[in-house]
Amino acid sequence: MRWGLPPLGPGAATLAAARSLWGPPRLPCRLGWRGTTTGRLERSVTGASSQLPNSNSGKYRDTVLLPQTGFPMKLLGRQQPETELEIQQKCGFSELYSWQRERKVKTEFCLHDGPPYANGDPHVGHALNKILKDIANRYHMMSGSKIHFVPGWDCHGLPIEIKVLSELGGKAQNLSAMEIREKAKTFAKAAIEKQKSAFIRWGIMADWNNCYYTFDGKYEAKQLRIFYQMYDKGLVYRSYKPVFWSPSSRTALAEAELEYNPKHVSRSIYVKFPLLKPSPKLASLIDSSSPVSILVWTTQPWTIPANQAVCYMPESKYAVVKCTSSGDVYILAADKVASVASALETTFETISTFSGVDLKDGTCSHPLIPDKVSPLLPANHVTMAKGTGLVHTAPAHGMEDYSVASQHNLPMDCLVDEDGIFTDAAGPELQNKAVLEEGTDVVIKMLQTAQNLLKEEKLVHSYPYDWRTKKPVVIRASKQWFVNITDIKTTAKELLKKVKFIPASALNAMVEMMDRRPYWCISRQRVWGVPIPVFHHKTKDEYLINSQTIEHIIKLVEQHGSDIWWTLPPEQLLPKEVLSQVGGPDALEYVPGQDILDIWFDSGTSWSHVLPGTDQRADVYLEGKDQIGGWFQSSLLTSVAMRKKAPFKTVVVHGFTLGEKGEKMSKSLGNVINPDVIINGGRDLSKEPPYGADVLRWWVAESNVFTEVTVGPSVLSAARDDIHKLRNTLRFLLGNVADFNPEKYSIPVKNMYVIDQYMLHLLQDYANKVTESYRQYDFGKVVRLLQTFYTRELSNFYFSIIKDRLYCEKENDPKRRSCQTVLDEILDVIVRSFAPILPHLAEEVFQHIPYFKEPKSVFRTGWISTSSIWKKPGLEEAMESACAMRDSFLGSIPGKNAAEYKVVIVIEPGLLFEIIEMLQAEETSSTSQLTELMMASETTLLAQEPREMTEDVIELHGKFLINLEGGDIREESSYKVIVMPTTKEKCPRCWKYTAESSDTLCPRCAEVVGGK
Template sequence: MLSVLRPQPWTAATGGLCWRCWGLGAARLSSSLPGSNGNASLEAKDKFQGTVLLPTSSFPARLSVNQQLEKELEIQQKCSFTELYLWQRERKTKKEFCLHDGPPYANGDVHVGHALNKIMKDIINRFQMMRGYKVHYVPGWDCHGLPIELKVLDELGEDAQHLSTMEIRKKARMFAEKAIEKQKSAFVRWGIMADWNNCYYTFDKKYEAKQLKVFQQMYDKGYIYQDYKPVFWSPTTRTALAEAELEYNQHASRAVYIKFTLSKIPRKLASVLDGLTPVSTIVWTTQPWSIPLNQAICYMPDSEYSVVKCESTGEHYILAADRVESTAEALETEFKVVATFKGINLQGGGYTHPTIPGREFPLLPANHVAMTKGTGLVHTAPAHGTEDYGVASHHHLPVDCLVDESGCFMEEAGPELCGKDVLGDGTETVIKMLSASKSLLKEETFVHRYPYDWRTKKPVIIRASKQWFVNTADIKDGAQELLKKVKFIPASAANGMLKMLDRRTYWCISRQRSWGVPLPVFYHKETGEPLMNSHIIEHIIKVVEQHGSDAWWTLPLEELLPKTVLKQVSRNANAIHYTQGQDILDIWFDSGTSWAYILEGADQKADLYLEGNDQLGGWFQSSLLTSTATRKKAPYGTVLVHGFTLNEKGEKMSKSNGNGLSPSVVINGDDETKAKSYGADVLRWWVAESNVFINVKIGPSVLDMARENINKFRNRLRFMLGNLRGFSPETDAVPNTEMCVIDQYMLHLLQDYSNKITDAYKEYDFGKVIRLLQALVNRELSSFYFSIIKDRLYCDEEKSSKRRSCQTVLVEALDVVVRSFAPILPHLAEEVFQHIPYIKEEDSQNSSVESEPLSIFRTGWIKSSSVWKKPGLVEAIEGACAIRNSFLESIPGKNSVEHDVIIVIEPGLLFEIMETLQAEETSSTSELNELMMCSQTTLVTKVPLDLPSDANIINGSFLINLEGGDIREETTYKVIIQLASAERCPRCRKYTTSSLLTPCPRCLEVIAEK
């Protein structure tokens, strides 16, 4: 509909009055008048300039870097940014919007990822608040766990080895508290709306008690259990890790092909293998260090396997039929297939261990064996693989772990391996052992994705140990059903989380660290048997609620395990026979129970959770699992997932990579690195403009463009503010029905824009918000409307109805525009609001207290009226614009005001529509003439007979489409372009006067009234 309003090549050639250069232009004009001299020029300029109503506003079109920073801090203080959250919480409204804040780690300075996340949340909260909702948003911090503990230990260096648990905890808390204050001050500087004196912290004793209450409920329902099984283990931090604490990096493994010689021929293959030289299976593995722990070789029962003869050695091997060719190629030999059979025929077979003489192990069926790589036969070490453990459990194999917490072989592994790092010299030794036993067929470097500890950036291993688990296998079906009712943005994120849940059969929640909430279990000193029940957990909850989790390490055992509680376990139980466990709860359990502490109401359900896509396997999931387990409800209605931040080269930014970008540097600049300062609003614009659902780039060029866009807005805003001087909406506004058609049309566009911008905010599509905003301000308003009404604003009589008509539109346009970008650019919105000439302190809506600050955020959302919607005007304006485009495109590089235009349209609907814009035949002040931006417009049904021979005639057509297509009429028209026949008015600079020294009739009338 608005295609004809897009900026055209003619914009540079348009005439009319320019705010800044009018005075200079008037001087040049007067000095060029026939017979004029310098004094006459000055006299002419002085005589008419004072009668032109040029815009005036103290609002600056551009701020210097220092001015920008000072202005933002001034605005935050003057408009009480820190008090806004509490103000809106006290409003009397039943509508509530809850955004539950996922807690960032309190382990260092903020980065642009924090900015992306927190600013998105703030945009949403400010929008909902302006719409009249009571926003519930409590910022929080994740204060426990490995990230913080590692920071403390790294800072202490060797001294850390001598610290007690309580000393580590005390230093970790101090570190977290300092980090929280630094991060909090950064969030305040970005303009984030919250009650910063009442945040939640996972080390708060009430939070810890609530967390243990959720743990108790899950324990009572049978979801918590202890088991000895393989888990991801970080040798560098000596603790178990959850899947969400891993990152997968490219890793070079020393992969090997090994032969395992059969010691027991499978019964069904006896006839096939009879008389052959010793037959071996071939296994490929990227973890040769685990070979000494081998307990079985697994095959796929339904797949095809082959016996092959090696042409170079004459040996016979068994491997998957589909892997014969690729394995021969890898071993640089040729295989001749002797026989092919189903994998089930391997049942009952056995082999000798390649590094442990005299040890025999079985060939076993398993469904996890893949045929996409390797040999189709899988080395199985139950203590060091999840699928391996499943095989061992089914076939009652031992699950012996011979690797200690540091990732080194234990004494039981034998003297050759004892004390050696399994990922280092341990691997080297095992390969030498395989070579010595003549079992090694080949070693190769294999680069693949491998799990790393997300904090130390070091590779992890899978290692069996006794841990505490949540049985997610019994929870995930319910969780998946609940998840299907949750709205995901983008929708594709839901499938990713569903798949992650599907793969998750258990959740290891115990950690071998000091800084966290203790897992409430005691162990018998002699038997090692765990002691945990609901009575004990209930008592520990009360202790923690009163003293905090430090009590687990500071109170006497008799207070942690009093007789009154022990009696409910056994009459003969005595606290002296027990010791408290030293494991803490996984920090994902810490943060995953935040809903129980923060969310209000019976449902305890947030409208929105918003975090990065890494939380699909982290906080989103742990929150869902704990909520599903305890109350069969999801803690959120909508989940919004954003991407990560990248530098302008597309590289992921992180502190460890040394390419991180500090939001403080973005805002304040950095003298050392010569980094420019941009202020908080530029940072916020970057967030809103970005496609946050994918990875987001940031850097100088992106930020420069954001600042330039904001400065363009400042110019447009200053134009509106400057032209509203002396205007009072209460007394001077023109009723909608009495407005000029062009002005009514602009209100129509504002109504349409208001609906679209509101919908975009509701859909959390801030990129669309920015696009709509730029289209309205730069195209519909600045390039189209402002250029048309300048003559009316500057040169009509100050209180004329036509001038008041467009001022009425400017009031509404300014209000709509500023409110629509206020959630994104709160500092600029408040600055504009302070400069609106007709708004005073006492005008602030809902101002019940005399000292309440003037703030746009206390006055509500866009208040467009349905009365503005007048689709019937569209044809009139767009028809005129089509004709105007024909005119302007024919005079490229020339000033439109130097021409007169004759528009010829045969009698009919289009002519009648144009008559609504110009009733008389010829006019220099009609709305049609205003749209054409020429000096004089003539509207006729026939081509005049007295046209000069050099007249420029342009042909065009316009399709009228009314009432949903019921009325369709394509009409042709002619535009006849001539040089203006009159002289140039020394006041309005249109060619509408009979003498260069005398203003035109319109201007004379205005001057006469002055």
């Protein structure tokens, strides 16, 4: 059977016949070919002519329809940033957020902006974060959701205060609290303006006149209300506990304000604690005539004066050993005997072993204060990883130590002040000495004198430092305000199971960090922040806070901001009815407290101020991985404390930005990349060219942001090259729809060329994959899909095939309009697909679409729209099998012009023959769809080999498997491709070898030109 084909593609009858052969299109099909052919994924373009009909070659140049567009191939030098600024003006970037808020749409997408810190210039870390958020917002807006995105800034805290004070030098010491606050606020405001103008320049969509600031009175008032409600529920309390303390900042710090220095050097020591009273079991194992010592190891010698106990692990085995060199008898963990003997450069003889529980009720002497008793106590925090298996316990200087002291009613006195200096209570030898410096020296000397020091050695290990001053912290007990997070953590961990984490591993990281946190210290001993709204009694250890005092303070703060805590006299900070109960204005018994709230509590309560509706839950929180222990956690803990729900449905976590070689960015290394220099260029434009904001955005989108993200000159240059390639594709598309109006000239899908229908089929697949990648926040996949599509499917394949049809057919020929209809759809889908990533380029393309009477905004006209009739799996078989033969042919003539050859395709009768026959109804043709696809001058389709063959032919063999899963058809067909030079001459108009002589037109061109 030979099917008669209509002039354009398979008609209804053909498709019906095809469907009867291939089964319904919805069946998944698996196709493959073997032998000399390659798959479509590696489509060959070898042998395809790079020549285009040249409009300047001779008398026919005016009859060739070459692309026409004003869209530039490249924007050179300053043109890129300047064009972007024009686009922002012309396309209403600044009004876009307000415009979309006014739309009547059913769904709302809320991305809650975690507040960047208001100190310093905008940097690439900001760019990574804000651009990721903007890509998500723009996608959801185009998809039909109303976006709720309120940018904010974290404005309080130690780093700003330190910066302000360091700039003032010696003058800083004489400043009042209010002077420091005013200077800090001025500093924060200046940083906010710098950062805000950068974010606007990057194309971040928001209402920049309505942001949130943690120093805003209304924000502070909401925060104080949450503080009081948590206090009222018994979740906030004041207590004397060990906390991380920064002597360099003179304040308590939270875990999230620490950074760990892996190269910190500590002076570790082995110390003897003379056994005073052995337990009964232990007494039976030792010779009472020889003195015995408990052996302890510590990396913090300065804490020895505060020792109150020695802890052991009840389940572990311990040993009594004799030192072979000194004869001294020690007790230590049985597992540690060999390693400790080696460290002490001696050998131990084990006398006996016993279980840890047998140490119960034993005591030893304090190594510096002989008449002070240190009991031996069981504790689960003792490990065998390092040391001796017996742990020196100083309740004022360790979280676990404090826990042991609480259970056994041990004293918790702290001998160290706010500056990290021993107090008078530490004794005359130690007082006024810095614990981490000279204080450590003196303690070690005192232990030597007491003959209780066995060894001192340097230990390089990871140690917590103040994240801002870069100086080591200590743990010291002090009176602080805490959030009791024990119960909150349990609920929070349950709620986190319902939150989607991207990447999924971030969930475990967050749970682990919460588990490690015994309590949350929320008080700081500084002035630049929100005051903790309590009043302390002048003489007693009592404080005053209740619903009346808090409501009064909240009203004042709402109206005037938190400065009132420092500017108003104390009697005005209390409501009249309370004031009369506590001594009246003249004999007031209470003074306002001097602590401020941790800035993680500041920013962690942002959900209550910013999130919309009664639910107050964001669809997404998206921040860097440092916020797993910071803002993500403080937001979760405050939200769970207040209303037993998480403030987010999805949490997206990205990595940090690093230099090109994966090194940390630092001024000293000279590898800091300034986003402003990326956009506008540096001093030497040959080294630092102006890339514009879209290159910055492309870099963010294409990076694997879920790990560390590298940036540098070569990365940026590659991003610019990628955008140039994309521009070339867009220019081709725009140029070839110059004379096309879709309303007038579109061709229905069923009447299109098969290859055109096939491109719509691929386009729909591309659109679906891109949409799903945006939904998953996988913007890197969007970029990869885009690049693959415009490089492989378009530039290398479709464009190279259709140029003849576009340039050389009659202007209104349905064949040409078929192709233009598809180019128009491709242009629309591609531009929308990258618009969230490259908004400036997307709007620039829309300015050049020829049939728009007035340029539209890509962002105001919705997301990608495709049609279900584009999806035609059946077509895939036709194209895949034809491409197999095309690849055989082109692969056999590397570097040569395909148009100089004619091709004979021989297929045994059967399904494959009938599929290929769809592309060429007649036996031999120079104008069929099959010839166009092959890019040859003539194609012959036969069911058996030709009788006569010339000698200079190339014969290629292959097989193609058609396999319909779930159907009954599975057929493998052999084919042969015979390649021979054409006998025709080159047409002077279309340059195909289809003319009878070199100075006459081929029949097709003669008809086109004759018609003109």
